[in-house]
Amino acid sequence: MKNKGFTTRLVHADRLLNNPQYGAVHQATSNSVLFEFSEAQDIVDVFQGKKLGHVYGRSSSGSTAALQNILNHLEGGIGAVTFATGMAAISSLMMSLFKAGDHIIVSHFLFGNTRSFTETMELLGIELTFVDVTDVQNVKKAYKANTKAVYLETIANPVTQVADLRAIGQYCQEQNALFIVDSTMTPPNMFDAKSVLASLTVSSLTKYMSGHGNVLGGSVVDTGLYDWSTFDNILDIYRGTDPSLWGLTQIRKRGLRDMGATLSPEAAHDISIGLETLVLRTNKMNDNALRIANYLQNHEKVAAVYYPGLANHPQHYLAREYFQGYGGILSFDLLDDIDPIAFLNALKLVICATHLGDTRTLALPVASTIYYESTAKQREEMGVSDNMIRMSIGIEDNDDLVADFENAFAQF
Known part of the structure; x- marks a missing residue:
């Protein structure tokens, strides 16, 4: 191959x-936990690394x-x-x-x-x-x-x-x-x-x-x-x-x-x-994420967008050099007067969940969930704001994702 x-x-x-x-x-x-050896020396050799084989399901x-x-x-x-x-x-x-x-x-x-x-x-x-x-x-x-x-x-x-x-x-x-x-x-x-x-x-x-x-x-x-x-x-x-x-x-x-x-x-x-579908999925996620990042970057109710595919990202040119596509993860800061919890509740297609790389688009409030145990100083060092929302972009039709955001933003 x-x-x-x-x-x-x-x-x-x-x-x-x-x-x-x-x-x-x-x-x-x-599903077998144990593996039979017809010759006892064979199990000895596998245990000692002299021969390849499986001896117990916990190991291989x-x-x-x-x-x-x-x-x-x-x-x-x-x-x-x-x-x-x-x-x-x-x-x-x-x-x-x-x-x-x-x-x-x-x-x-x-x-x-x-x-x-x-x-x-x-x-x-x-x-x-x-x-x-x-x-x-x-x-x-x-x-x-x-x-x-x-x-x-x-x-x-x-x-x-x-x-x-x-x-x-x-x-x-x-x-x-x-x-x-x-x-x-x-x-x-x-x-x-x-x-x-x-x-x-x-x-x-x-x-x-x-x-x-x-x-x-x-x-x-x-x-x-x-x-x-x-x-x-x-x-x-x-x-x-x-x-x-x-x-x-x-x-x-x-x-x-x-x-x-x-x-x-x-x-x-x-x-x-x-x-088997890795390339198909990630190509679609990359395309969707770049489009959503550009949409959010131009929205009046968004303070900042963090996505390597954007030309103003601090490491955009490193990302261009190292990666084929910019990935499906992006984050954005809402304006200070918009509650991220309320905004997430206004989304109907995007799922509020903690996970990445799923076929479905997911979102969560960062500071109060996955970085809740971090100190305020640690969050500041990592660039995590109180109004940050993290997204894992899925493979849905992009127009449907944009429409979901439009409906959510209209409530604020």
């Missing part, structure tokens, strides 16, 4: 990569392995690990690779739950420095002798700041630091993580990858660009014959196996089905 177009490769990935039995075009769902199954093969193929990586949720992928990755005394440079525009998890990391002795990642100079100033990694999101949620990805990737390579990129907002048809020298990508498969609001999942993909033989946090037991696999092996063993956030076989199957 090497020379095929992205959508063609995606639609046929399960069939061609995983070779399902009986001529099926999808891998069968494997045919269903999760099939999805991992697809995700790795799309990213052009050397391997993938799937988890029960996106947060499980993030927390398992962090707890597997880092220890007390390590330092990580982190975007201060992080998604609310990720920001909350960083507080847990600090309690365990991992030192964090939060910086504005839209400029590589801020990362350079924060770098220390014990810095092990830089962690950021491609497009921030909800204010849509775009990280200085290629410059940060080059700097991490110079310093031999891990460059961990959360690409949830920019799936692989929109963004090539290897082009910015990312070491690992993490994604909430719940969002754009599955796309229908019906399944939870997360993933970590190793791009193959980092030399794990230089990473001193790899335990001796995971230093096998191939250093390129050390990182994923430790994440799989210490994160997935030990922490147990296993993706179910049914969820893996649902995600692989949702993936």
